[in-house]
Amino acid sequence: MKQLSNVLTLGNLFCGAIAIIFILHAPQYIAEFNGTEYTVTNPEPIYWASALVVLAGIMDFFDGFVARWLCIQSPMGKELDSLADVVSFGVVPGMIIFRLLRSAYMQMPDVFDISYLNLAPALLVPCFAAYRLAKFNLDTRQTDFFIGVPTPAVGLLVASFPLIMLYNPFNLAHWLQNIWVLYVIIVLLCYLMVAEIPMLSMKFKSFRLAQNWPRLLLVVLLLIGIPVLKYAVVPFLFVCYVIISLIAPPGRTINN
DSSP states (O other), X not given: OTTHHHHHHHHHHHHHHHHHHHHHOOOEEEEEETTEEEEEEOOOOOHHHHHHHHHHHHHHHHHHHHHHHTTOOOHHHHXXXXXXXXXXXXXXXXXXXXXXXXXXXXXXXXXXXXXXXXXXXXXXXXXXXXXXXXXXXXXXXXXXXXXXXXXXXXXXXXXHHHHHHHHXXXXXXXXXXXXXXXXXXXXXXXXXXXXXXXXXXXXXXXOOHHHHHHHHHHHHHHHHHHXXXXXXXXXXXXHHHHHHHHHSOHHHHHHO
C-alpha cells in the first residue's frame, strides 16, 4: 500500500509513453509532385494519444489523492510525479503540436521547401513544462494554489486538439490548421506555465461556498458546455480557468 501512489504515478508515465508511440506511428504513402514520386509521412489521426493523456490526467489526480489519504506522501513521490508529468503533459503535447504544425505546412504549395526549424517551436512546450515543474518542486508558495498554469491543464488542452480536428465543432479545425494560430498557442502556453500569476487549484479543502465558488463555477461551466460545445469545451474551460483565476486570485480567496 505504501507504493500505491507511486504505482499510479508510473501509470501516468506509462500512458504518456504509449501516447508518444501513437503519435510517432505514422503510416507512409507515395505521392507524386511535378512528375516526381515522394515518400510522404501521413499526419494520421492522433486522437488515441489524446485519450491516453486524459487517462494520464486521471492517474495524476488520484496519485496525489491516494498519497494524502494513506498519509504516504514523500519527497520521492513528489519528484517522481514531476518526472511523469513532464512526459505526459510536456513531451506529448509538444509532439501533438509538432504534428499539427507539420500537417498545416503540408497544405502549402512550397511544402517540400519547409525546414524542420519551422516546426521546432513546438518543442518549446516540453522545455517550458520541465522548467515549470522544476520551479514547482522548489516553490513553497504552491501549496493551496499554483503559480502559473499547471502542466496537466496544458496537456489536457492540447490533447483536445486532435479530437477537435476529428469532429470539427464550429469549424475549429480550420483554425488548428493555421500555422500562425499554432505559433500563438505555443507562445501563450509557454508564457502561462512560467508566469508569476496565482492560478486556482481544484482541490476542495472545505465546504465553504466563499472559498469554493470559483471551483464550483468551473464545474457548472463544464456540465453546461459538454452538450453544447462537445470537445471544444476543453479550450473553453481552459480560457475560463485563466479568467476566473485572474478575477478571483486564489491566494486571496483562500486567506478569506
